[in-house]
Amino acid sequence: MMIRYQGTQRHFVPNLTIGAPVIESLRKHTKAYLDCHLMVSNPLDYVEPLGKAGASGFTFHIEASKDNWKELVQLIKSKGMTPGVSLKPGTPIEDLYPLLEDENPVELVLVMTVEPGFGGQKFMPEMMDKVRTLRKNYPSLDIEVDGGLGPSTIDMAASAGANCIVAGSSVFGASDPAQVISLLRKSVEDSQKNN
Numbered sequence: 001m002m003i004r005y006q007g008t009q010r011h012f013v014p015n016l017t018i019g020a021p022v023i024e025s026l027r028k029h030t031k032a033y034l035d036c037h038l039m040v041s042n043p044l045d046y047v048e049p050l051g052k053a054g055a056s057g058f059t060f061h062i063e064a065s066k067d068n069w070k071e072l073v074q075l076i077k078s079k080g081m082t083p084g085v086s087l088k089p090g091t092p093i094e095d096l097y098p099l100l101e102d103e104n105p106v107e108l109v110l111v112m113t114v115e116p117g118f119g120g121q122k123f124m125p126e127m128m129d130k131v132r133t134l135r136k137n138y139p140s141l142d143i144e145v146d147g148g149l150g151p152s153t154i155d156m157a158a159s160a161g162a163n164c165i166v167a168g169s170s171v172f173g174a175s176d177p178a179q180v181i182s183l184l185r186k187s188v189e190d191s192q193k194n195n
């Protein structure tokens with residue numbers, strides 16, 4: 001089980017949420033993997049505070065980090081977090097290859113299946129080509145998908161090769177959230193068994 005923080009300060013996306021204090025509060029009560037997706041234009045500024053607060057994973061956007069991803073990855077690792085990179089629907093996966101092929105590579109790719117910023121949007125099935133290509137080229141990479149995931153879309157993502165699923169509305173809007181989580185998990189596990 002993973003708990004997810006989404007940071008959106010500094011206008012990479014239009015809405016604003018909260019930061020390291022939330023992670024710090026959560027960390028006092030759980031040993032869970034705290035996965036942080038930084039939808040910000042200045043991710044470097046958040047590495048130190050999130051590391052101190054107890055974050056487990058730190059995923060930045062390639063669109064905001066074209067010039068300093070090497071420095072970012074190094075700093076994220078030095079603070080004991082797992083480095084991940086995310087890409088918006090319009091960004092080609094080729095932009096990520098240098099980060100995956102580097103001697104100090106990112107360890108997770110987050111493929112956005114909606115435009116980042118808001119929950120409750122419609123899943124974009126055409127993003128599955130990115131997931132398939134990544135899975136083919138990087139069999140052991142953690143591939144995360146975010147946006148519109150739920151019982152009706154999970155099989156598309158799982159069979160394409162996604163193994164980390166971000167789900168908001170489908171879980172929090174369900175009468176039985178635990179049942180939805182089990183269903184999402186089962187779909188991923190079944191796909192992994194078949195591949």
Ligand SMILES: O=C(CO)[C@H](O)[C@H](O)COP(=O)(O)O
Pocket residue numbers: 006114115116117118119120121146147148149166167168169170
């Ligand atoms: O915030 C988001 C995009 O930035 C996500 O889409 C959100 O966290 C997941 O929500 P939902 O499952 O409702 O699409």
